[in-house]
Structure formats: C-alpha cells, structure tokens
C-alpha cells in the first residue's frame with residue numbers, strides 16, 4: 001500500500017496547540033517505527049471562516065474525502081458567537097461528518113486509574129469504568145428537514161425534524177454489535193420509544209439486528225433512565241448505542257463521570273473506502289476551551305489518544321495504538337500532569353508541550 | 364371559596380400504595396388543620412386501559428379539567444409494553460399534560476442532608492444541593508407534527524418534529540424567571556442553539572424575557588455541556604429552564620445526583636383558572652417500579668412531597684407545605700427509612716405505610 005494519508009485540521013482555541021503535540025507523535029512513529037504518514041494541514045471552524053468566510057472550504061472538504069483519515073482539534077470560540085447559524089464554526093464540523101457519512105461515532109468513557117480521584121463521583125462508582133458509547137452521527141434531528149425559524153401569524157416558530165430511516169439505524173446498530181462482540185458482548189440501546197415514534201423504529205431495528213448476534217446480551221432503556229443509570233451505576237454498561245442527539249448528551253454525561261475530559265478521544269467512522277479502510281475522522285471529546293487557548297495549559301492527551309484510535313481503526317495498527325496508550329498510562333502513573341489535573345501529591349505540573357515531551361520519552 | 368377539589372389518579376405499580384399514604388396526610392389536614400379537600404379518585408395509565416381500553420377515559424379528562432389540582436401516582440408496567448403506542452399508559456399522562464396545558468414542569472433536585480451518602484457523587488459535590496429545573500411540558504418533540512412511522516421506497520422511516528412557537532417559549536421562560544426572583548436570582552437556559560434552529564429561537568426569546576428581569580443573572584448553556592456541568596459541579600446552578608425533551612433527560616440526571624429518587628416531587632402548572640388557581644398536576648419523579656409494587660416496600664415521600672407542592676402552588680398554603688416538609692425532614696433525621704434507603708447506622712426500616720405513620724406522628 002502507498003503511504004497512508006492524514007488530513008490535520010487543528011481548528012480553533014486549544015486545537016492548534018494540542019494538535020502540535022500529536023504531530024510530534026506522528027513524526028516519532030515515522031522515525032522510530034517506520035510508520036510514515038503523508039500529512040496535510042488545513043483550516044476548519046472559525047479559523048477557516050477568518051480566511052474563507054465559511055467554516056469549511058470546498059477544497060478542504062474535497063481533501064477530507066480523499067485522505068485515509070482526518071484528525072480534528074476543536075472548533076468554536078466567543079469571537080464567532082455572533083455569526084449567522086449557517087457559517088458558525090460548528091457547521092464545518094457537521095459538514096465533515098455529514099458529507100463523509102461518518103455514521104458511527106465511538107466515544108469511549110474510560111476512567112484512568114491514576115485519575116479516578118478527579119471524578120465528582122465516588123471512587124468505587126467509577127474506578128475501572130470502561131464504556132463505549134456508539135452515537136449515530138449523520139442523521140436525526142441534527143440534519144432532518146424541514147428545519148428553520150418560520151413566521152406563523154405574527155410569531156416566530158422554531159422547527160427541527162428528527163428523521164431516521166431503517167437503514168440509518170441498521171448500519172450504526174451493526175457497528176455497535178460488532179464492537180460488543182469484541183468487548184463484553186453486552187449492548188444497551190437508548191431512545192424514547194415511549195414518546196417518540198422514531199424511538200419505536202430505533203428499538204425495532206436494533207432488535208432485528210440483534211437476531212444476527214445471538215451471543216450479545218441486548219437491553220433497551222429510555223434515554224432519561226439511561227442518564228440516571230449512568231450517574232447511579234455506570235459500570236452496569238459496556239457498549240451503548242443511541243441516536244445523534246441523545247448520544248451528544250449521554251456521551252458528555254458519561255465523559256464527565258470519568259472526571260478527566262481532557263483525556264477522552266473519539267472516532268467517527270463511515271463506510272469502507274476502496275482501499276478497505278473506513279472513512280474516518282478522529283477528534284478529542286473536549287471543546288476549544290477559548291479561556292485557556294494559546295497559554296500552553298491545555299492537556300494534549302485526548303487528541304493524542306484520538307490518534308491512537310486512528311492507528312487502531314484506520315490503519316489496523318492495534319499494537320502500536322496500545323503502545324501509545326501504555327506510554328500515556330505510564331506518564332500519568334508517574335504523576336505528570338497538565339493544569340486540568342493538578343491536585344494531589346507527587347504531581348509534576350507540565351505544559352502542553354511538556355506533556356508531549358513526557359509521552360515521547362515514555363514511547 | 365368553596366372546598367378545594369382534588370382528583371387523585373394513583374395509576375399503576377407502586378402508584379396506589381404511595382398514594383394511599385398521601386390520602387392519610389390529606390385526611391390529617393382536614394381533621395387537624397381545617398384544610399378540607401373534596402377528593403375524587405379515578406384511573407389512569409394501565410389501570411385505566413384495563414377497564415376502559417384507553418389509558419385515560421374522556422370522563423376522567425373532563426374531571427381533571429374541573430378540579431383545582433390533580434395528584435398522580437405513576438403509570439406503566441411490563442404488562443402494557445405490548446400495547447400499541449396510542450394506548451400505552453404514558454399516553455394517559457401525556458394527554459393530561461397537553462389538554463390541561465400544563466406548560467411549566469417544576470422539578471426540584473434537592474439533596475436531603477440525612478441522605479447525602481446515598482448519592483453516587485462525592486458528598487461535598489451534592490450536600491446542600493437545591494436546584495429547580497423548569498421543563499417545558501406541552502410542546503416540542505413530544506407533541507410536534509408530523510410524526511409517525513412511514514414507508515418510503517421499501518423502508519420504514521421514523522419521524523418526530525420539534526416545534527416551538529415564540530409564545531410557548533415565552534410563557535415557560537416567564538415562569539422560570541418568576542421562580543428565579545423568589546430564589547437566588549440566577550437562571551440558566553439550556554438548548555442546542557449550535558445545532559438546532561429551535562434552540563436559537565429558544566435562546567432569543569429567553570433573552571427577550573430577561574429584559575423584564577434585570578435583577579436575574581442569566582446564562583445559556585448547550586444541553587450537552589449542561590449534562591456535564593450537572594455531573595461536575597451541580598451547585599453552580601439555581602434555576603434551570605429547558606425544553607420538553609432536554610428537560611426529561613436533564614431533570615432525571617439532576618434527580619439522580621441527589622441519590623434519592625424516592626424523595627423527589629414535581630409540579631406541572633398551567634394558566635390561572637377562573638378562581639385564580641393555576642391548572643395543576645402533581646406527581647412524584649419516580650416511576651411505577653413494577654418490580655416492588657404491591658409489597659409495601661415503596662417510599663411514599665416523593666408522592667407526599669408532591670402534595671406539599673400542591674399546598675404551596677395551588678392552595679397558597681406555603682406554611683402548611685413547609686410544616687409537611689419539616690415533618691419529613693424530622694422523620695429522615697430520626698433514621699426512619701423505607702427499603703430504598705436502608706444502608707447506614709441507627710436506621711429504622713419501615714414499610715410504605717410505616718413511613719406514613721411516622722410522618723403523621725411527626726406532624
């Protein structure tokens with residue numbers, strides 16, 4: 001195979017500085033492990049708007065379609081809050097998800113032993129937590145039509161449409177069942193089938209797919225109960241599959257249980273390309289954190305772990321991914337910490353690039 | 364004024380047994396405090412379906428429209444899972460909310476000192492927690508049209524519509540600001556204005572209403588961040604206002620933070636009737652808990668506190684409401700506990716009616 005290609009979109013806020021550390025890791029893999037990547041860098045979000053007047057230029061979109069994987073930092077910032085909806089930084093991200101058809105968003109919520117104390121939850125409730133949330137990412141109320149703000153009589157009406165086809169539900173359900181098979185063979189699907197017909201269809205299709213995975217124990221939960229159960233006893237879950245909007249909220253809720261948002265990566269996967277690799281974009285779960293941007297305070301680990309997910313899911317380099325994850329665990333066990341995780345004894349505070357140094361040293 | 368009227372709808376599962384304790388409290392108020400109520404009892408949910416073939420008979424709906432307040436227990440149970448969507452127990456509840464036009468659902472998330480240990484969160488994160496979530500209850504994706512499961516080509520498509528008019532947002536925002544004025548003058552509105560146009564309209568209208576309440580400090584948060592912040596540091600909030608679907612999930616998440624779901628009441632309020640009282644329904648936040656139904660194990664406190672909310676919001680008997688709340692606090696401080704809250708030293712286990720006895724004794 002030719003050298004695999006990566007498109008790097010650092011984006012806004014802390015995006016560029018955390019991505020800079022990822023680039024150092026990528027270079028290390030090229031130099032030391034013979035894993036070379038063909039890297040292109042481009043703009044997304046507010047950074048793209050500043051240059052092109054849109055949060056994702058057509059040429060950037062075209063590149064994203066061609067590469068083997070996209071790595072994205074973060075988008076958004078107060079400077080762009082005044083922009084019209086259609087050109088807000090988020091639209092760049094949503095366009096990538098939609099046009100690359102990245103329907104399966106994998107969001108691990110993992111509690112790192114060394115960091116369990118950072119959770120607002122009791123240690124025994126979260127220590128060892130390891131959940132995988134599979135969120136549908138290309139449909140539902142994020143993209144459904146009709147949408148907009150219309151005028152009726154003399155008042156405005158805000159409209160959005162939740163819309164799911166059988167095949168949209170089926171493909172993300174299959175992705176979730178496949179993951180469940182590789183993990184603990186336990187899957188919980190969440191919707192509001194007691195209130196929404198789209199939830200009824202969701203539940204039906206998940207049950208249909210379940211027939212092909214007799215080994216997987218399948219449960220269904222209403223999304224409100226799901227939120228409660230995540231807070232009450234998160235370790236009851238292994239893989240969770242849910243729609244775009246519920247997934248947005250529930251995966252953030254699950255992420256916060258771990259107490260270390262700066263640690264959590266995500267993968268967004270689509271259908272296989274001609275070379276067999278899935279269309280893919282990798283990004284940290286945290287946002288652009290404009291309040292600390294440009295100060296060398298940001299934790300680059302979530303973004304680096306997103307690259308580890310790329311190694312695993314796009315490049316079939318599971319062992320190299322594990323190597324990187326283990327290096328990060330070691331650094332954390334050694335007490336090396338960015339500003340988001342400073343409390344505790346025997347802790348060595350480092351900057352964003354100091355964390356990169358430590359991880360490279362551990363590699 | 365003539366004797367105020369109450370319609371009691373115990374519903375399914377543990378509904379009847381917790382409501383039985385409320386009836387004893389109501390009787391106590393009639394006997395001892397001269398607060399007499401004209402009480403009618405009727406069916407809702409599965410219990411109504413069993414008799415009428417629908418989860419709320421038209422005559423019951425008509426009664427609900429006439430009384431000063433409705434007290435509801437809980438609806439639903441596995442026996443009814445097979446029913447068609449249109450006659451599921453939940454539809455009875457949703458019909459009451461919609462036809463009585465109960466647009467403001469007040470869900471306090473309060474952590475009782477005596478019970479802070481039951482939370483899965485660290486004690487210092489939740490001790491003293493006292494949030495009021497105001498959830499819009501009559502619109503949004505719960506009721507928007509078009510909805511249903513249609514066939515397109517050869518596949519099914521599930522559709523629901525989020526739809527909010529300006530006036531629907533305005534009236535619930537006003538309710539939330541009024542509450543904020545009586546509390547700590549701090550209000551956080553939650554939506555997904557970065558993704559949904561209905562969220563943009565929501566934010567705009569909340570800002571318009573804010574102009575009439577210059578003393579209230581107003582914040583806006585995306586609902587996913589809201590879920591994270593609730594888990595991370597819930598005491599940063601005082602009053603939260605949000606739409607029907609986000610409110611469903613976020614209020615359950617907030618409720619679970621307190622660790623004692625069996626303790627949390629809710630009030631659903633509409634416009635003032637001719638006698639000045641608002642249309643109103645009161646219900647515990649917990650569900651019908653079919654697994655423990657009929658065994659005398661259920662905690663009646665959430666349902667009793669719902670009656671306390673009725674005293675306060677429907678009958679202007681704030682002092683009597685406080686009397687009841689104080690009696691419950693005393694009973695808890697004395698270590699009297701139903702099965703959901705048994706752990707700990709110096710605890711006296713009681714049945715559902717034993718809890719009723721203890722509260723009556725404390726009154």
Ligand SMILES: CC(C)[C@H](C(=O)O)[C@@H](O)C(=O)O
Nearest residue numbers: 090091093094248557558587
């Ligand atoms: C930035 C925003 C559009 C996005 C979303 O709502 O999906 C974010 O919250 C996420 O979860 O990736």
Ligand SMILES: CC(C)[C@H](C(=O)O)[C@@H](O)C(=O)O
Nearest residue numbers: 194195224453454456457611
């Ligand atoms: C029972 C169900 C229809 C209801 C809802 O979704 O509103 C419940 O979850 C609630 O929050 O009162």
